[in-house]
Amino acid sequence: MRVGFGYDVHRLVTGRPLILGGVNVPFDRGLEGHSDADVLVHAVMDALLGAAGQGDIGRHFPDRDPRYAGISSLLLLERVGRLLVEKGFAVNNIDAVVVAQAPRLAAYIPDMEFNIARSLNIDAGRINVKATTTEGLGFTGTGEGIAAYAVAAVVSS
Structure with missing residues (x-):
């Protein structure tokens, strides 16, 4: 078994x-980025790539490449999943947390877990997503941005 860690942050913008x-979480702002800026999926991808010893998402999907402008991060996650299979790995499990003062995310977490699992072609029971605030502290607490952390374990297939 191998373990990888992922972290990502994006600024909230109108x-x-x-x-x-x-x-698509109803909110008055979204995340700024080259792709759809899905901070959660970006952290998950980095964790998976790290566990497999395959670098990070910037190496595979550079933000200066116009092919990735506005792309769904779930499509990129599918590509990461295929890369892992090619390298002889299978996803054991993923644990992730989204750090945001607002909006409240609990109602959307089951759909997030489902989407991530579907993109990786694994059972949703292998995905765990949580959400937390920072009690008003730091850039997430003031509403400047949203961060996400993820840990992934992969096994040789």
Whole structure:
């Protein structure tokens, strides 16, 4: 078994949808980024790539590449899943947390877990997503941005 860790952060801005775990979460702002800026899926991808010793998402999907402008992060996650299979790995489990003062995310978490599992072609029971606040502290607490952390375990297939 191998373990990887992922972290990502994006600034909240007006004029963009808020996409987390492939779910369009109703909110007055969205995340700024080259792709759909899905901070949760980005952290998950980095954790998976790290567990497999395959670098990070910037190496595979550079933000200067126009092919990835506005792309769904779930599509990129599918590619990461295929890469893991090619390298002889299977996803054992993923545990992730989204750090945001607002909006409240509990109602959307089952759909996020489902989307991540579907993109990786694994059982949703292998995915665990949580959400927390920072009690008003730091950039997430003031509403400047949203962060996500993820840990992934992979096994040789």
